[in-house]
Amino acid sequence: MRLATGSAGARILAFGDYQPARIVTNDELARTIDTNDEWIRSRVGIAERRIAGPEEGVADLAFHAGGKALAGSGLSAADIDLVIVATCSAETLVPNVSATVAHRLGIIAPGAYDVNAACAGFAYALSNASDAIRSGSARNVLVIGSEKMSQWVDQTDRANCIIFADGAGAAVVTGSDVPAIGPVVWGSSGADADKIMIADRKSFLKQDGQGVFRWATTALHPIALEACVRAGVKPEELAAFVPHQANLRIVHSIARKLGATNAVIAEDIVNSGNTSAASIPLALSHMIERGEVPSGEPALIIGFGAGLTYAAQVIQIP
Ligand code: UT7
Numbered sequence: 001m002r003l004a005t006g007s008a009g010a011r012i013l014a015f016g017d018y019q020p021a022r023i024v025t026n027d028e029l030a031r032t033i034d035t036n037d038e039w040i041r042s043r044v045g046i047a048e049r050r051i052a053g054p055e056e057g058v059a060d061l062a063f064h065a066g067g068k069a070l071a072g073s074g075l076s077a078a079d080i081d082l083v084i085v086a087t088c089s090a091e092t093l094v095p096n097v098s099a100t101v102a103h104r105l106g107i108i109a110p111g112a113y114d115v116n117a118a119c120a121g122f123a124y125a126l127s128n129a130s131d132a133i134r135s136g137s138a139r140n141v142l143v144i145g146s147e148k149m150s151q152w153v154d155q156t157d158r159a160n161c162i163i164f165a166d167g168a169g170a171a172v173v174t175g176s177d178v179p180a181i182g183p184v185v186w187g188s189s190g191a192d193a194d195k196i197m198i199a200d201r202k203s204f205l206k207q208d209g210q211g212v213f214r215w216a217t218t219a220l221h222p223i224a225l226e227a228c229v230r231a232g233v234k235p236e237e238l239a240a241f242v243p244h245q246a247n248l249r250i251v252h253s254i255a256r257k258l259g260a261t262n263a264v265i266a267e268d269i270v271n272s273g274n275t276s277a278a279s280i281p282l283a284l285s286h287m288i289e290r291g292e293v294p295s296g297e298p299a300l301i302i303g304f305g306a307g308l309t310y311a312a313q314v315i316q317i318p
Helices: 026-030 039-045 059-073 097-104 118-135 190-195 209-219 221-231 248-256 276-289
Strands: 011-020 023-025 048-050 082-086 111-115 140-149 167-175 185-188 241-242 298-305 309-316
Touching: 011 059, 011 082, 011 118, 011 221, 011 276, 011 309, 023 026, 026 039, 048 097, 048 167, 059 082, 059 097, 059 167, 082 097, 082 309, 097 111, 097 140, 097 167, 111 118, 118 140, 118 167, 118 185, 118 276, 118 298, 118 309, 185 221, 190 209, 209 248, 221 248, 221 298, 221 309, 241 248, 241 276, 276 298
Parallel strands: 082 111, 082 140, 241 298
Antiparallel strands: 011 167, 023 048, 140 167, 185 309, 298 309
16 A cells, blocks of 8 residues: 655745834833843843734734745645644634634634744744645645734833844745755754743743753754754854744854854844744845845744753745
């Protein structure tokens, strides 16, 4: 017996993004908590972030980003047969976000599930999408990273409220003869699960910032390199490097240690803050829209965060 499979490869057709309208500057935060613009810019690299009001939830942000990606892809809602939402900040445990968003986008009866790998979630979900297409389980997949982190962060906790923000990014993935989404290199360190935590539904996010910083700047560049090796791309051949936007110092540390010498380095954190699972597709969507990265060239993405979890893969820029 020989069963049928799907496409030889998968590729991203288009990205989409959405951010709430409200911009919160460092100076605005400094009016209510003991912080200042200079500290935030030099330690984290953030100048401003977007924060959603009570009228917008994780599904709303996802709906807008997903709709934009779908419009840019040239496909219609009827073409999508799987929707995956990466999120760790949803208001509800059930129902999931993906089925609701699919319904609002007019996508009829797709497979629909959420992925929680925190800030690594988009890279995990993208890998799931690629594998589903190659196995024949799906033809076209809408992958969304969406977060309303502000509702899980104590807005008087200066260690965290200056960092985390709200937003969504999305990608439409389809089949291709030539693979354009490389093998994922993923993993986790559950022994460090207490380093970033929302302990229960009544608690706010807590993190061991220094501990996570040390881990991110020492353990992740070999993962990034391994993703390049498995894709058959040298770091110096990367046209773009788009790590999770956790801290600008982490972004440049990984880029330097990896040797991504010719890549455009994502600095979306400056104006978007840390949007967890949304940060990678949000950054890529912005970079493509601004014409900063060349279509058809390789980009490396790497997500990392609570769990601790991480995932990296090379993709072809649509
Ligand atoms: O997205 C999930 C993955 N998360 C990460 O990758 C986060 C990794 N960690 C980081 O990015 C950094 O550790 C932080 C941005 C969270 C913190 O930066 P830091 O350079 O590690 O600062 P720190 O926690 O060591 O604090 C240094 C000082 C402390 O004061 P003392 O004890 O030296 O007097 C803090 O109390 O800065 C103080 N501080 C602040 N000062 C002004 C902490 N937060 C603030 C603030 N404004 N907002």
